[in-house]
Structures are given as C-alpha cells and as structure tokens.
Amino acid sequence: xxxxxxxxxxxxxxxxxxxxxxxxxxxxxxxxxxxxxxxxxxxxxxxxxxxxxxxxxxxxxxxxxxxxxxxxxxxxxxxxxxxxxxxxxxxxxxxxxxxxxxxxxxxxxxxxxxxxxxxxxxxxxxxxxxxxxxxxxxxxxxxxxxxxxxxxxxxxxxxxxxxxxxxxxxxxxxxxxxxxxxxxxxxxxxxxxxxxxxxxxxxxxxxxxxxxxxxxxxxxxxxxxxxxxxxxxxxxxxxxxxxxxxxxxxxxxxxx
Amino acid sequence: xxxxxxxxxxxxxxxxxxxxxxxxxxxxxxxxxxxxxxxxxxxxxxxxxxxxxxxxxxxxxxxxxxxxxxxxxxxxxxxxxxxxxxxxxxxxxxxxxxxxxxxxxxxxxxxxxxxxxxxxxxxxxxxxxxxxxxxxxxxxxxxxxxxxxxxxxxxxxxxxxxxxxxxxxxxxxxxxxxxxxxxxxxxxxxxxxxxxxxxxxxxxxxxxxxxxxxxxxxxxxxxxxxxxxxxxxxxxxxxxxxxxxxxxxxxxxxxxxxxxxxxxxxxxxxxxxxxxxxxxxxxxxxxxxxxxxxxxxxxxxxxxxxxxxxxxxxxxxxxxxxxxxxxxxxxxxxxxxxxxxxxxxxxxxxxxxxx
Ligand SMILES: Nc1ncnc2c1ncn2[C@@H]1O[C@H](COP(=O)(O)OP(=O)(O)O)[C@@H](O)[C@H]1O
Ligand SMILES: [Mg+2]
Numbered sequence: 376x377x378x379x380x381x382x383x384x385x386x387x388x389x390x391x392x393x394x395x396x397x398x399x400x401x402x403x404x405x406x407x408x409x410x411x412x413x414x415x416x417x418x419x420x421x422x423x424x425x426x427x428x429x430x431x432x433x434x435x436x437x438x439x440x441x442x443x444x445x446x447x448x449x450x451x452x453x454x455x456x457x458x459x460x461x462x463x464x465x466x467x468x469x470x471x472x473x474x475x476x477x478x479x480x481x482x483x484x485x486x487x488x489x490x491x492x493x494x495x496x497x498x499x500x501x502x503x504x505x506x507x508x509x510x511x512x513x514x515x516x517x518x519x520x521x522x523x524x525x526x527x528x529x530x531x532x533x534x535x536x537x538x539x540x541x542x543x544x545x546x547x548x549x550x551x552x553x554x555x556x557x558x559x560x561x562x563x564x565x566x567x568x569x570x571x572x573x574x575x576x577x578x579x580x581x582x583x584x585x586x587x588x589x590x591x592x593x594x595x596x597x598x599x600x601x602x603x604x605x606x607x608x609x610x611x612x613x614x615x616x617x618x619x620x621x622x623x624x625x626x627x628x629x630x631x
Numbered sequence: 632x633x634x635x636x637x638x639x640x641x642x643x644x645x646x647x648x649x650x651x652x653x654x655x656x657x658x659x660x661x662x663x664x665x666x667x668x669x670x671x672x673x674x675x676x677x678x679x680x681x682x683x684x685x686x687x688x689x690x691x692x693x694x695x696x697x698x699x700x701x702x703x704x705x706x707x708x709x710x711x712x713x714x715x716x717x718x719x720x721x722x723x724x725x726x727x728x729x730x731x732x733x734x735x736x737x738x739x740x741x742x743x744x745x746x747x748x749x750x751x752x753x754x755x756x757x758x759x760x761x762x763x764x765x766x767x768x769x770x771x772x773x774x775x776x777x778x779x780x781x782x783x784x785x786x787x788x789x790x791x792x793x794x795x796x797x798x799x800x801x802x803x804x805x806x807x808x809x810x811x812x813x814x815x816x817x818x819x820x821x822x823x824x825x826x827x828x829x830x831x832x833x834x835x836x837x838x839x840x841x842x843x844x845x846x847x848x849x850x851x852x853x854x855x856x857x858x859x860x861x862x863x864x865x866x867x868x869x870x871x872x873x874x875x876x877x878x879x880x881x882x883x884x885x886x887x888x889x890x891x892x893x894x895x896x897x898x899x900x901x902x903x904x905x906x907x908x909x910x911x912x913x914x915x916x917x918x919x920x921x922x923x924x925x926x927x928x929x930x931x932x933x934x935x936x937x938x939x940x941x942x943x944x945x946x947x948x949x950x951x952x953x954x955x956x957x958x959x960x961x962x963x964x965x966x967x968x969x970x971x972x973x974x975x976x977x978x979x980x981x982x983x984x985x986x
Contacts, residue, residue: 427826453828461826467819469883470812477809478816482828484809488837491808492801502808545828 378440380405380549380580381426386435388418388425388604395421397604399435403549403597408571408581410595410612412588414624417601419584420462423553427459428452439549454482456548460555462584466538468527472518475526476509479541483508512544532563539570550574551582556590568594592616600624634803637886638796645792649785658784662856664889664896665791666849669798671876671888673845676802679882680811681835682818683733684741687748688873691843693755693865694721695850700768700860701761710774714851718844725843726836733835736821740839748870755862767861774855787856794852795889798845803885805841814838868917872899875920879927881934890936895920 379402388396395418403409411419425432428449437444439455447455458479466475484505486498513519516536521529526537535555542550552571556564564587571581571594585591591598591612598615600608602624608615615621645661652658674688698717702708708716724747732743755762762768773780774790781787805811813834817824825831854860872895880891902916927934 429822429826448830449822449825450828450830453826459826461823465820465823467816467823469819470815474812474815478812478824478827478829481809481813486809488805488810488841491810492805492841494804498808505809541827 378405379403380440381582382436382438383422383426384436384438386422386425386437387433388421388430389433390421395604396425396432396435399601399604399606401599401606401609403580403582405580406575406578407596408575408583408594410591410598411582411584411601412586412591412598412615413601418604419601420553421604422601423459423461423551423582423584426452427457427551453545456546457551458542458545458547458549459551460535460538460542460553462553462557466526466534466541468525468534470526471523472513472526472529472537473506473509473522475537475541476512476544477505479512479544480505480509482545509544512540516540531558532560535559535563543574547579549580549582553584554586555583556585556587564590634885638799638803641799642792642796645796649788649792653785655784658788660896660900662784662788662791664893665788665795666852666856667873667876667892667896668889669791669795669849669852670846671873671880671892672795672798672802672885673842674873675877675880675882675885675888676805676838676845677842678877679884679887680806680814680818681838683835683839684738684874685744685839685842686741686867686870686874687728687744687746687751688842688846689865689867689869690744690748690751691721691725691846692850692853692869693751693860693862694724695847696854696860696865697755697762697768697850698847699851699854700771703772703855704768704770705761710772710851710855714774714848714855717851718847721847722840722844725840729836729839730832733839734832740835745867748867752862752866755865762862765862767859769859771854771858771860773858774852781855791852791856794848799885799889805838806885810834810837872920875924877934878932879923879934881936883933884936887934887936891934894935 381403383402384400386396386399387394399418399422411422413419421430424430425435426437426444428444428447428451431446435445439452439457442455444452444455467478470478484501486495486501489495490498510519510522513522518533518536518540521533526534529537535558539552539555542552556567559567568590571583574581575594581594583591583595595612597610598608598612599606600615600618600621602620607620607624608618610618648661649658652661670688670692674685677683677685695714695717698720699710699713702713702716703710728743728747729740732739756765758764773782774787775781776790779786781790806815813824813829816827817829817831817834821831850865853864876891876895877888878891879887879894880889881887898919899916902919906915
C-alpha cells in the first residue's frame with residue numbers, strides 16, 4: 376500500500392456554536408489526486424484552512440508524512456511543502472504577473488532586510504536566480520509575454536493561471552486547490568484537468584476541492600465526501616458515485 | 632530603470648539647488664524637507680509596504696534627537712557614534728513595541744505606537760535630570776566631516792540630501808526585493824502571503840524597525856543641525872503631520888513621502904509666516920492639515936506622486952482582450968501548456984531579467 380502523505384485524524388472545528396467539522400479522519404496517499412466534494416457549507420474550505428494553519432483546529436491531528444502540522448502557523452506549513460490556492464483569496468492584483476510568481480518563490484530564497492536594502496552580492500545572485508525560475512514557470516504556461524502586466528488587468532482565467540503558477544513555483548510536495556475550476560469555461564476546465572493529470576504524472580500529490588463533477592471523476596484517484604462537517608464516504612470516484620448517502624446528501628442537495 | 636533615473640534627477644536638482652542658492656532661508660527649508668522626507672520615507676515603507684500605521688513616529692524621531700543630544704553634551708560621545716547608538720536604541724524600542732502588536736491582525740500597532748509616542752514625550756518633559764525638561768538641551772555640538780564642522784545651512788544641506796538619496800536607494804532596493812514583494816503581498820492580502828510562506832509578523836516587524844531607525848537618524852540630524860532640542864516638536868501633532876505627508880504624497884510610491892514632506896514643510900513655513908502677521912491664523916495650521924487629509928482621502932487616495940511608480944507595461948498588447956473572460960486564443964491554453972511542460976531545463980529566460 377502507498378504511504379499517506381497527508382493524514383487527518385479526528386479533525387473537529389467549531390466556529391462559536393457552529394460545528395463546521397466533526398471527527399473527520401482520512402489520508403491522502405502520496406502521488407495521488409485526492410478529491411474532496413460536498414454541498415456548499417459542508418466544511419471543505421474549513422478543512423483546507425485547518426490543514427494549512429489558518430485556524431488551529433478545535434480538536435484532532437494533522438500530519439504531513441511524519442511531521443505534525445497541528446498548531447503550526449500558515450507560513451510554517453508552507454515551508455514544509457504545502458502550497459495552496461484559495462476559493463476567494465485572489466492573486467495580488469496590484470502586483471505584476473512576474474511579481475506574483477516571485478512571491479510564490481519566497482520560500483526558495485532567504486535574503487532579509489539588510490541584504491536586500493544594501494543589495495549585497497549574495498542577494499543580487501539570489502534575486503537573479505528567483506527571477507529566472509519565475510520566468511521559466513511563466514514561459515511554460517505562455518504567460519511570459521504578460522510578465523509585467525498587473526494581474527488585476529487579466530481576465531479571470533488568466534488570474535487563475537497566475538495563482539496556480541504561483542503555487543507551483545514553490546515546488547510543493549502537496550498542492551491544495553480550492554475550487555480551481557469555478558468560473559472557468561468548459562475548455563479551460565478541460566485544460567485544468569490535463570494539467571492536474573500531468574502534475575500527478577510528475578509525482579506531485581494533489582488535494583482538490585471541486586464542484587465540477589466531470590473534472591473530479593476524470594482526474595481523481597480517490598474522493599472523499601463531506602456533508603455538514605462529517606465525512607460520509609470515501610473511495611474511488613466510482614464507489615463514491617454509487618454511494619446512497621452521497622446521492623442523498625450531495626447530488627440531491629444544494630450542489631451546483 | 633525609471634526609478635534609477637528619478638534618483639539621478641533628484642541628485643542633480645539637489646546639487647544645483649545647493650550650488651545656486653545661498654540664502655539661509657531657502658536652505659533652511661530645504662534641509663527640513665530632507666529631514667522630514669527621511670522620516671516620511673520610513674513611515675511610507677511601513678504604510679505602503681506593510682499596510683500598517685504608526686501614530687508614534689514623532690517619538691522615534693525624538694528618541695534619535697534626544698539620544699544625540701544627551702550622549703554628546705553629557706558624555707562627550709562623538710556625534711556620529713551618538714547617531715548610531717540612538718538608531719540602535721530606537722530600533723530596540725520599536726522591536727519591543729512591534730513584537731506583541733504585530734502578531735495580531737488589525738491596527739494594534741497604531742494603538743501601541745500612539746501610547747509609546749505619548750510616553751516618550753512625557754519622559755522628555757519629566758525626566759529633567761537627563762533631558763532638562765521642557766526647556767530642552769542646548770549647545771549640542773555640530774556634526775563634522777574630516778574636521779570640518781557642518782555649522783552652516785549650506786554645509787548641512789550637503790550632508791542631508793545625499794543621506795536622503797541613500798535612504799531612498801535603500802528603500803527602493805527593499806521594495807524590489809524578496810522581502811519587499813512579501814511586504815506588498817501581505818499589505819494586499821495577509822492570508823495569501825502567509826500561505827505562500829511569508830512569515831507575516833516577522834516581515835512587518837522588520838520594516839517597522841527599519842522605519843523607526845530612519846526616524847531616529849533624522850532626529851539626530853535635527854539635533855545636530857539646530858544644536859538644540861526640546862520636547863514640543865516630538866509630540867502627537869508631528870506624528871499626524873508625518874501621516875499627512877505620507878498620505879498626501881502617496882504611500883504606495885517611493886517618492887510620495889518626499890513630495891508630501893516638501894509640500895507640508897513649505898506650507899508650514901507659509902502658514903507660520905501668516906500667523907506671524909495675522910495672529911488669528913494661529914491654530915489654523917492644524918485645521919489646514921485636517922482639511923488636506925480629508926480632501927486627499929476622498930479625491931486622491933493614491934496621493935500626488937502615484938503615477939511616478941505605476942508599473943510600466945513593457946509587453947505588447949497581448950492575447951488577453953481586457954475585461955473579456957476569454958482564454959488565451961492560442962492553439963492551446965496555458966493549462967494545456969503546463970500539462971505538456973518538459974521537466975528538462977529549458978533555456979533560462981534571459982529577457983526581462985533585470986541587470
Ligand atoms: N471564518 C468563519 N467564521 C464563522 N463561520 C465560518 C467561517 N468559515 C466558514 N464558516 C462556516 O462554516 C461552515 C462551513 O463553511 P466552508 O468550510 O466554507 O464550506 P464549503 O467550503 O464546504 O462550502 C459554513 O456554515 C460557514 O458558514
Ligand atoms: Mg468553500
């Protein structure tokens with residue numbers, strides 16, 4: 376059996392009196408594309424936020440391989456190799472495309488205040504290296520021509536791509552995507568699916584929240600289903616699709 | 632690079648001014664524009680960079696001034712060394728205030744610095760064994776370079792403008808660096824910056840300490856220029872003036888705070904002159920600042936200097952048709968291209984890499 380990269384055990388999270396997650400346990404196998412689905416308000420984004428340290432969970436434990444993540448601040452979680460995009464955290468619209476991707480390269484550098492302000496040789500070298508990396512990332516997605524455009528001026532599809540490129544630039548072990556296809560055209564969604572599949576082929580583990588069922592069914596190795604904060608099913612896309620509780624909760628519910 | 636040319640232009644203008652203008656009245660204003668510009672520059676890095684506000688920068692300015700005054704008059708410390716020690720002490724004080732307040736989201740730093748500024752001024756007034764109380768410290772020695780005391784407006788001007796230029800260079804370098812991008816990113820969206828691995832409290836603390844150090848150095852310059860310090864210039868009113876300078880000039884631009892410092896320093900002179908002739912003008916200065924602040928926040932929140940730093944788009948009008956939600960009209964869209972991306976090292980992207 377493939378060893379799990381991400382393990383979530385007994386995760387519970389309350390917002391005041393509202394129980395957003397209740398005893399959620401599952402693991403994401405290394406190298407897999409793992410889907411998380413569920414009706415709106417099921418707690419999917421909250422689960423992402425708990426894993427990435429945005430909120431410390433009320434109860435439960437989270438591990439990346441053998442390293443406990445519980446209680447770590449977001450930047451420390453990122454430093455362990457988790458990159459994410461967000462449902463509503465947009466890219467930095469006041470910065471250029473290149474600068475956005477360079478922020479994604481933040482963890483690949485180490486220059487601090489003095490070195491940067493004085494432009495010490497080591498920092499100049501680091502800056503050159505990061506710029507080359509960022510431009511390479513942009514060339515691969517054919518965004519190099521837009522490197523110096525403000526992200527806020529790009530259409531939605533372009534902004535999504537910048538955000539994804541930014542997340543990938545950090546060379547993560549685990550890529551977490553929160554509804555990456557929301558608002559994309561059918562065509563763009565298909566391309567996104569191809570992209571995820573190719574990332575998987577390169578060995579990246581992907582944890583995906585998505586409403587677009589055809590995308591989920593085509594790219595995911597395994598799928599977990601949340602409903603009202605509880606994990607009601609987990610298995611291959613086929614198994615989950617046939618699950619009665621899932622049909623009731625998700626397909627018959629508030630799904631888009 | 633346009634910023635580099637801006638700095639060259641600034642240097643030429645300052646040099647020409649220094650060579651052509653001899654009258655102490657104008658030189659005095661120019662010196663104060665540079666000193667205020669230095670404080671405002673630091674505050675601008677904090678506000679525009681990290682999206683944080685300090686209401687106590689006059690206090691840091693005062694700490695530098697008093698450190699220089701006390702160390703040189705009481706213990707005969709070399710003025711340059713005193714300036715350095717003052718900056719160090721001020722940086723430490725800033726770190727102590729910043730560490731707890733910057734961990735929290737929101738404007739706790741503004742609260743913390745508001746309190747700190749008030750405490751600092753009380754200490755200047757009350758600790759009269761060291762600070763001479765409200766009457767202040769006199770006979771502060773001049774700075775000197777290679778034995779030449781900087782005792783005239785003219786000589787001092789030739790110290791402050793290159794120093795300001797140097798500080799602008801440092802600030803510009805910082806904004807274009809890894810840390811500077813992290814700061815701008817967190818100013819726009821803290822959560823996203825943290826998710827990208829930015830240690831948000833630490834990055835904010837770094838720029839806050841730097842801005843306090845800039846203020847401290849400016850304070851030391853003030854002390855050695857006037858050779859006299861007293862508590863009154865370092866109070867809340869000046870903290871607000873600094874805030875007006877930064878907002879007026881534009882906190883998102885490197886030049887904004889300097890432009891704001893120029894406008895406000897000249898305005899202060901004009902209004903002070905008017906108040907001299909027409910006593911009822913007294914007190915109108917504060918009203919004027921308030922009106923300026925409100926007008927700018929309503930009509931030009933980006934500040935006077937904003938266009939100077941608008942990122943220039945050098946790329947040709949590309950395949951993104953503006954607001955249209957169309958994907959790139961190429962044989963394949965970006966996603967398909969990442970999908971096909973080769974893992975071998977494709978050619979390093981030389982174009983666009985800044986020299
Ligand atoms: N920051 C928050 N504060 C309070 N309640 C929240 C917060 N974030 C989410 N919730 C609530 O938690 C529940 C789960 O939300 P969310 O995780 O965003 O669901 P999903 O991503 O599955 O649509 C919802 O009822 C939502 O209103
Ligand atoms: Mg959500």
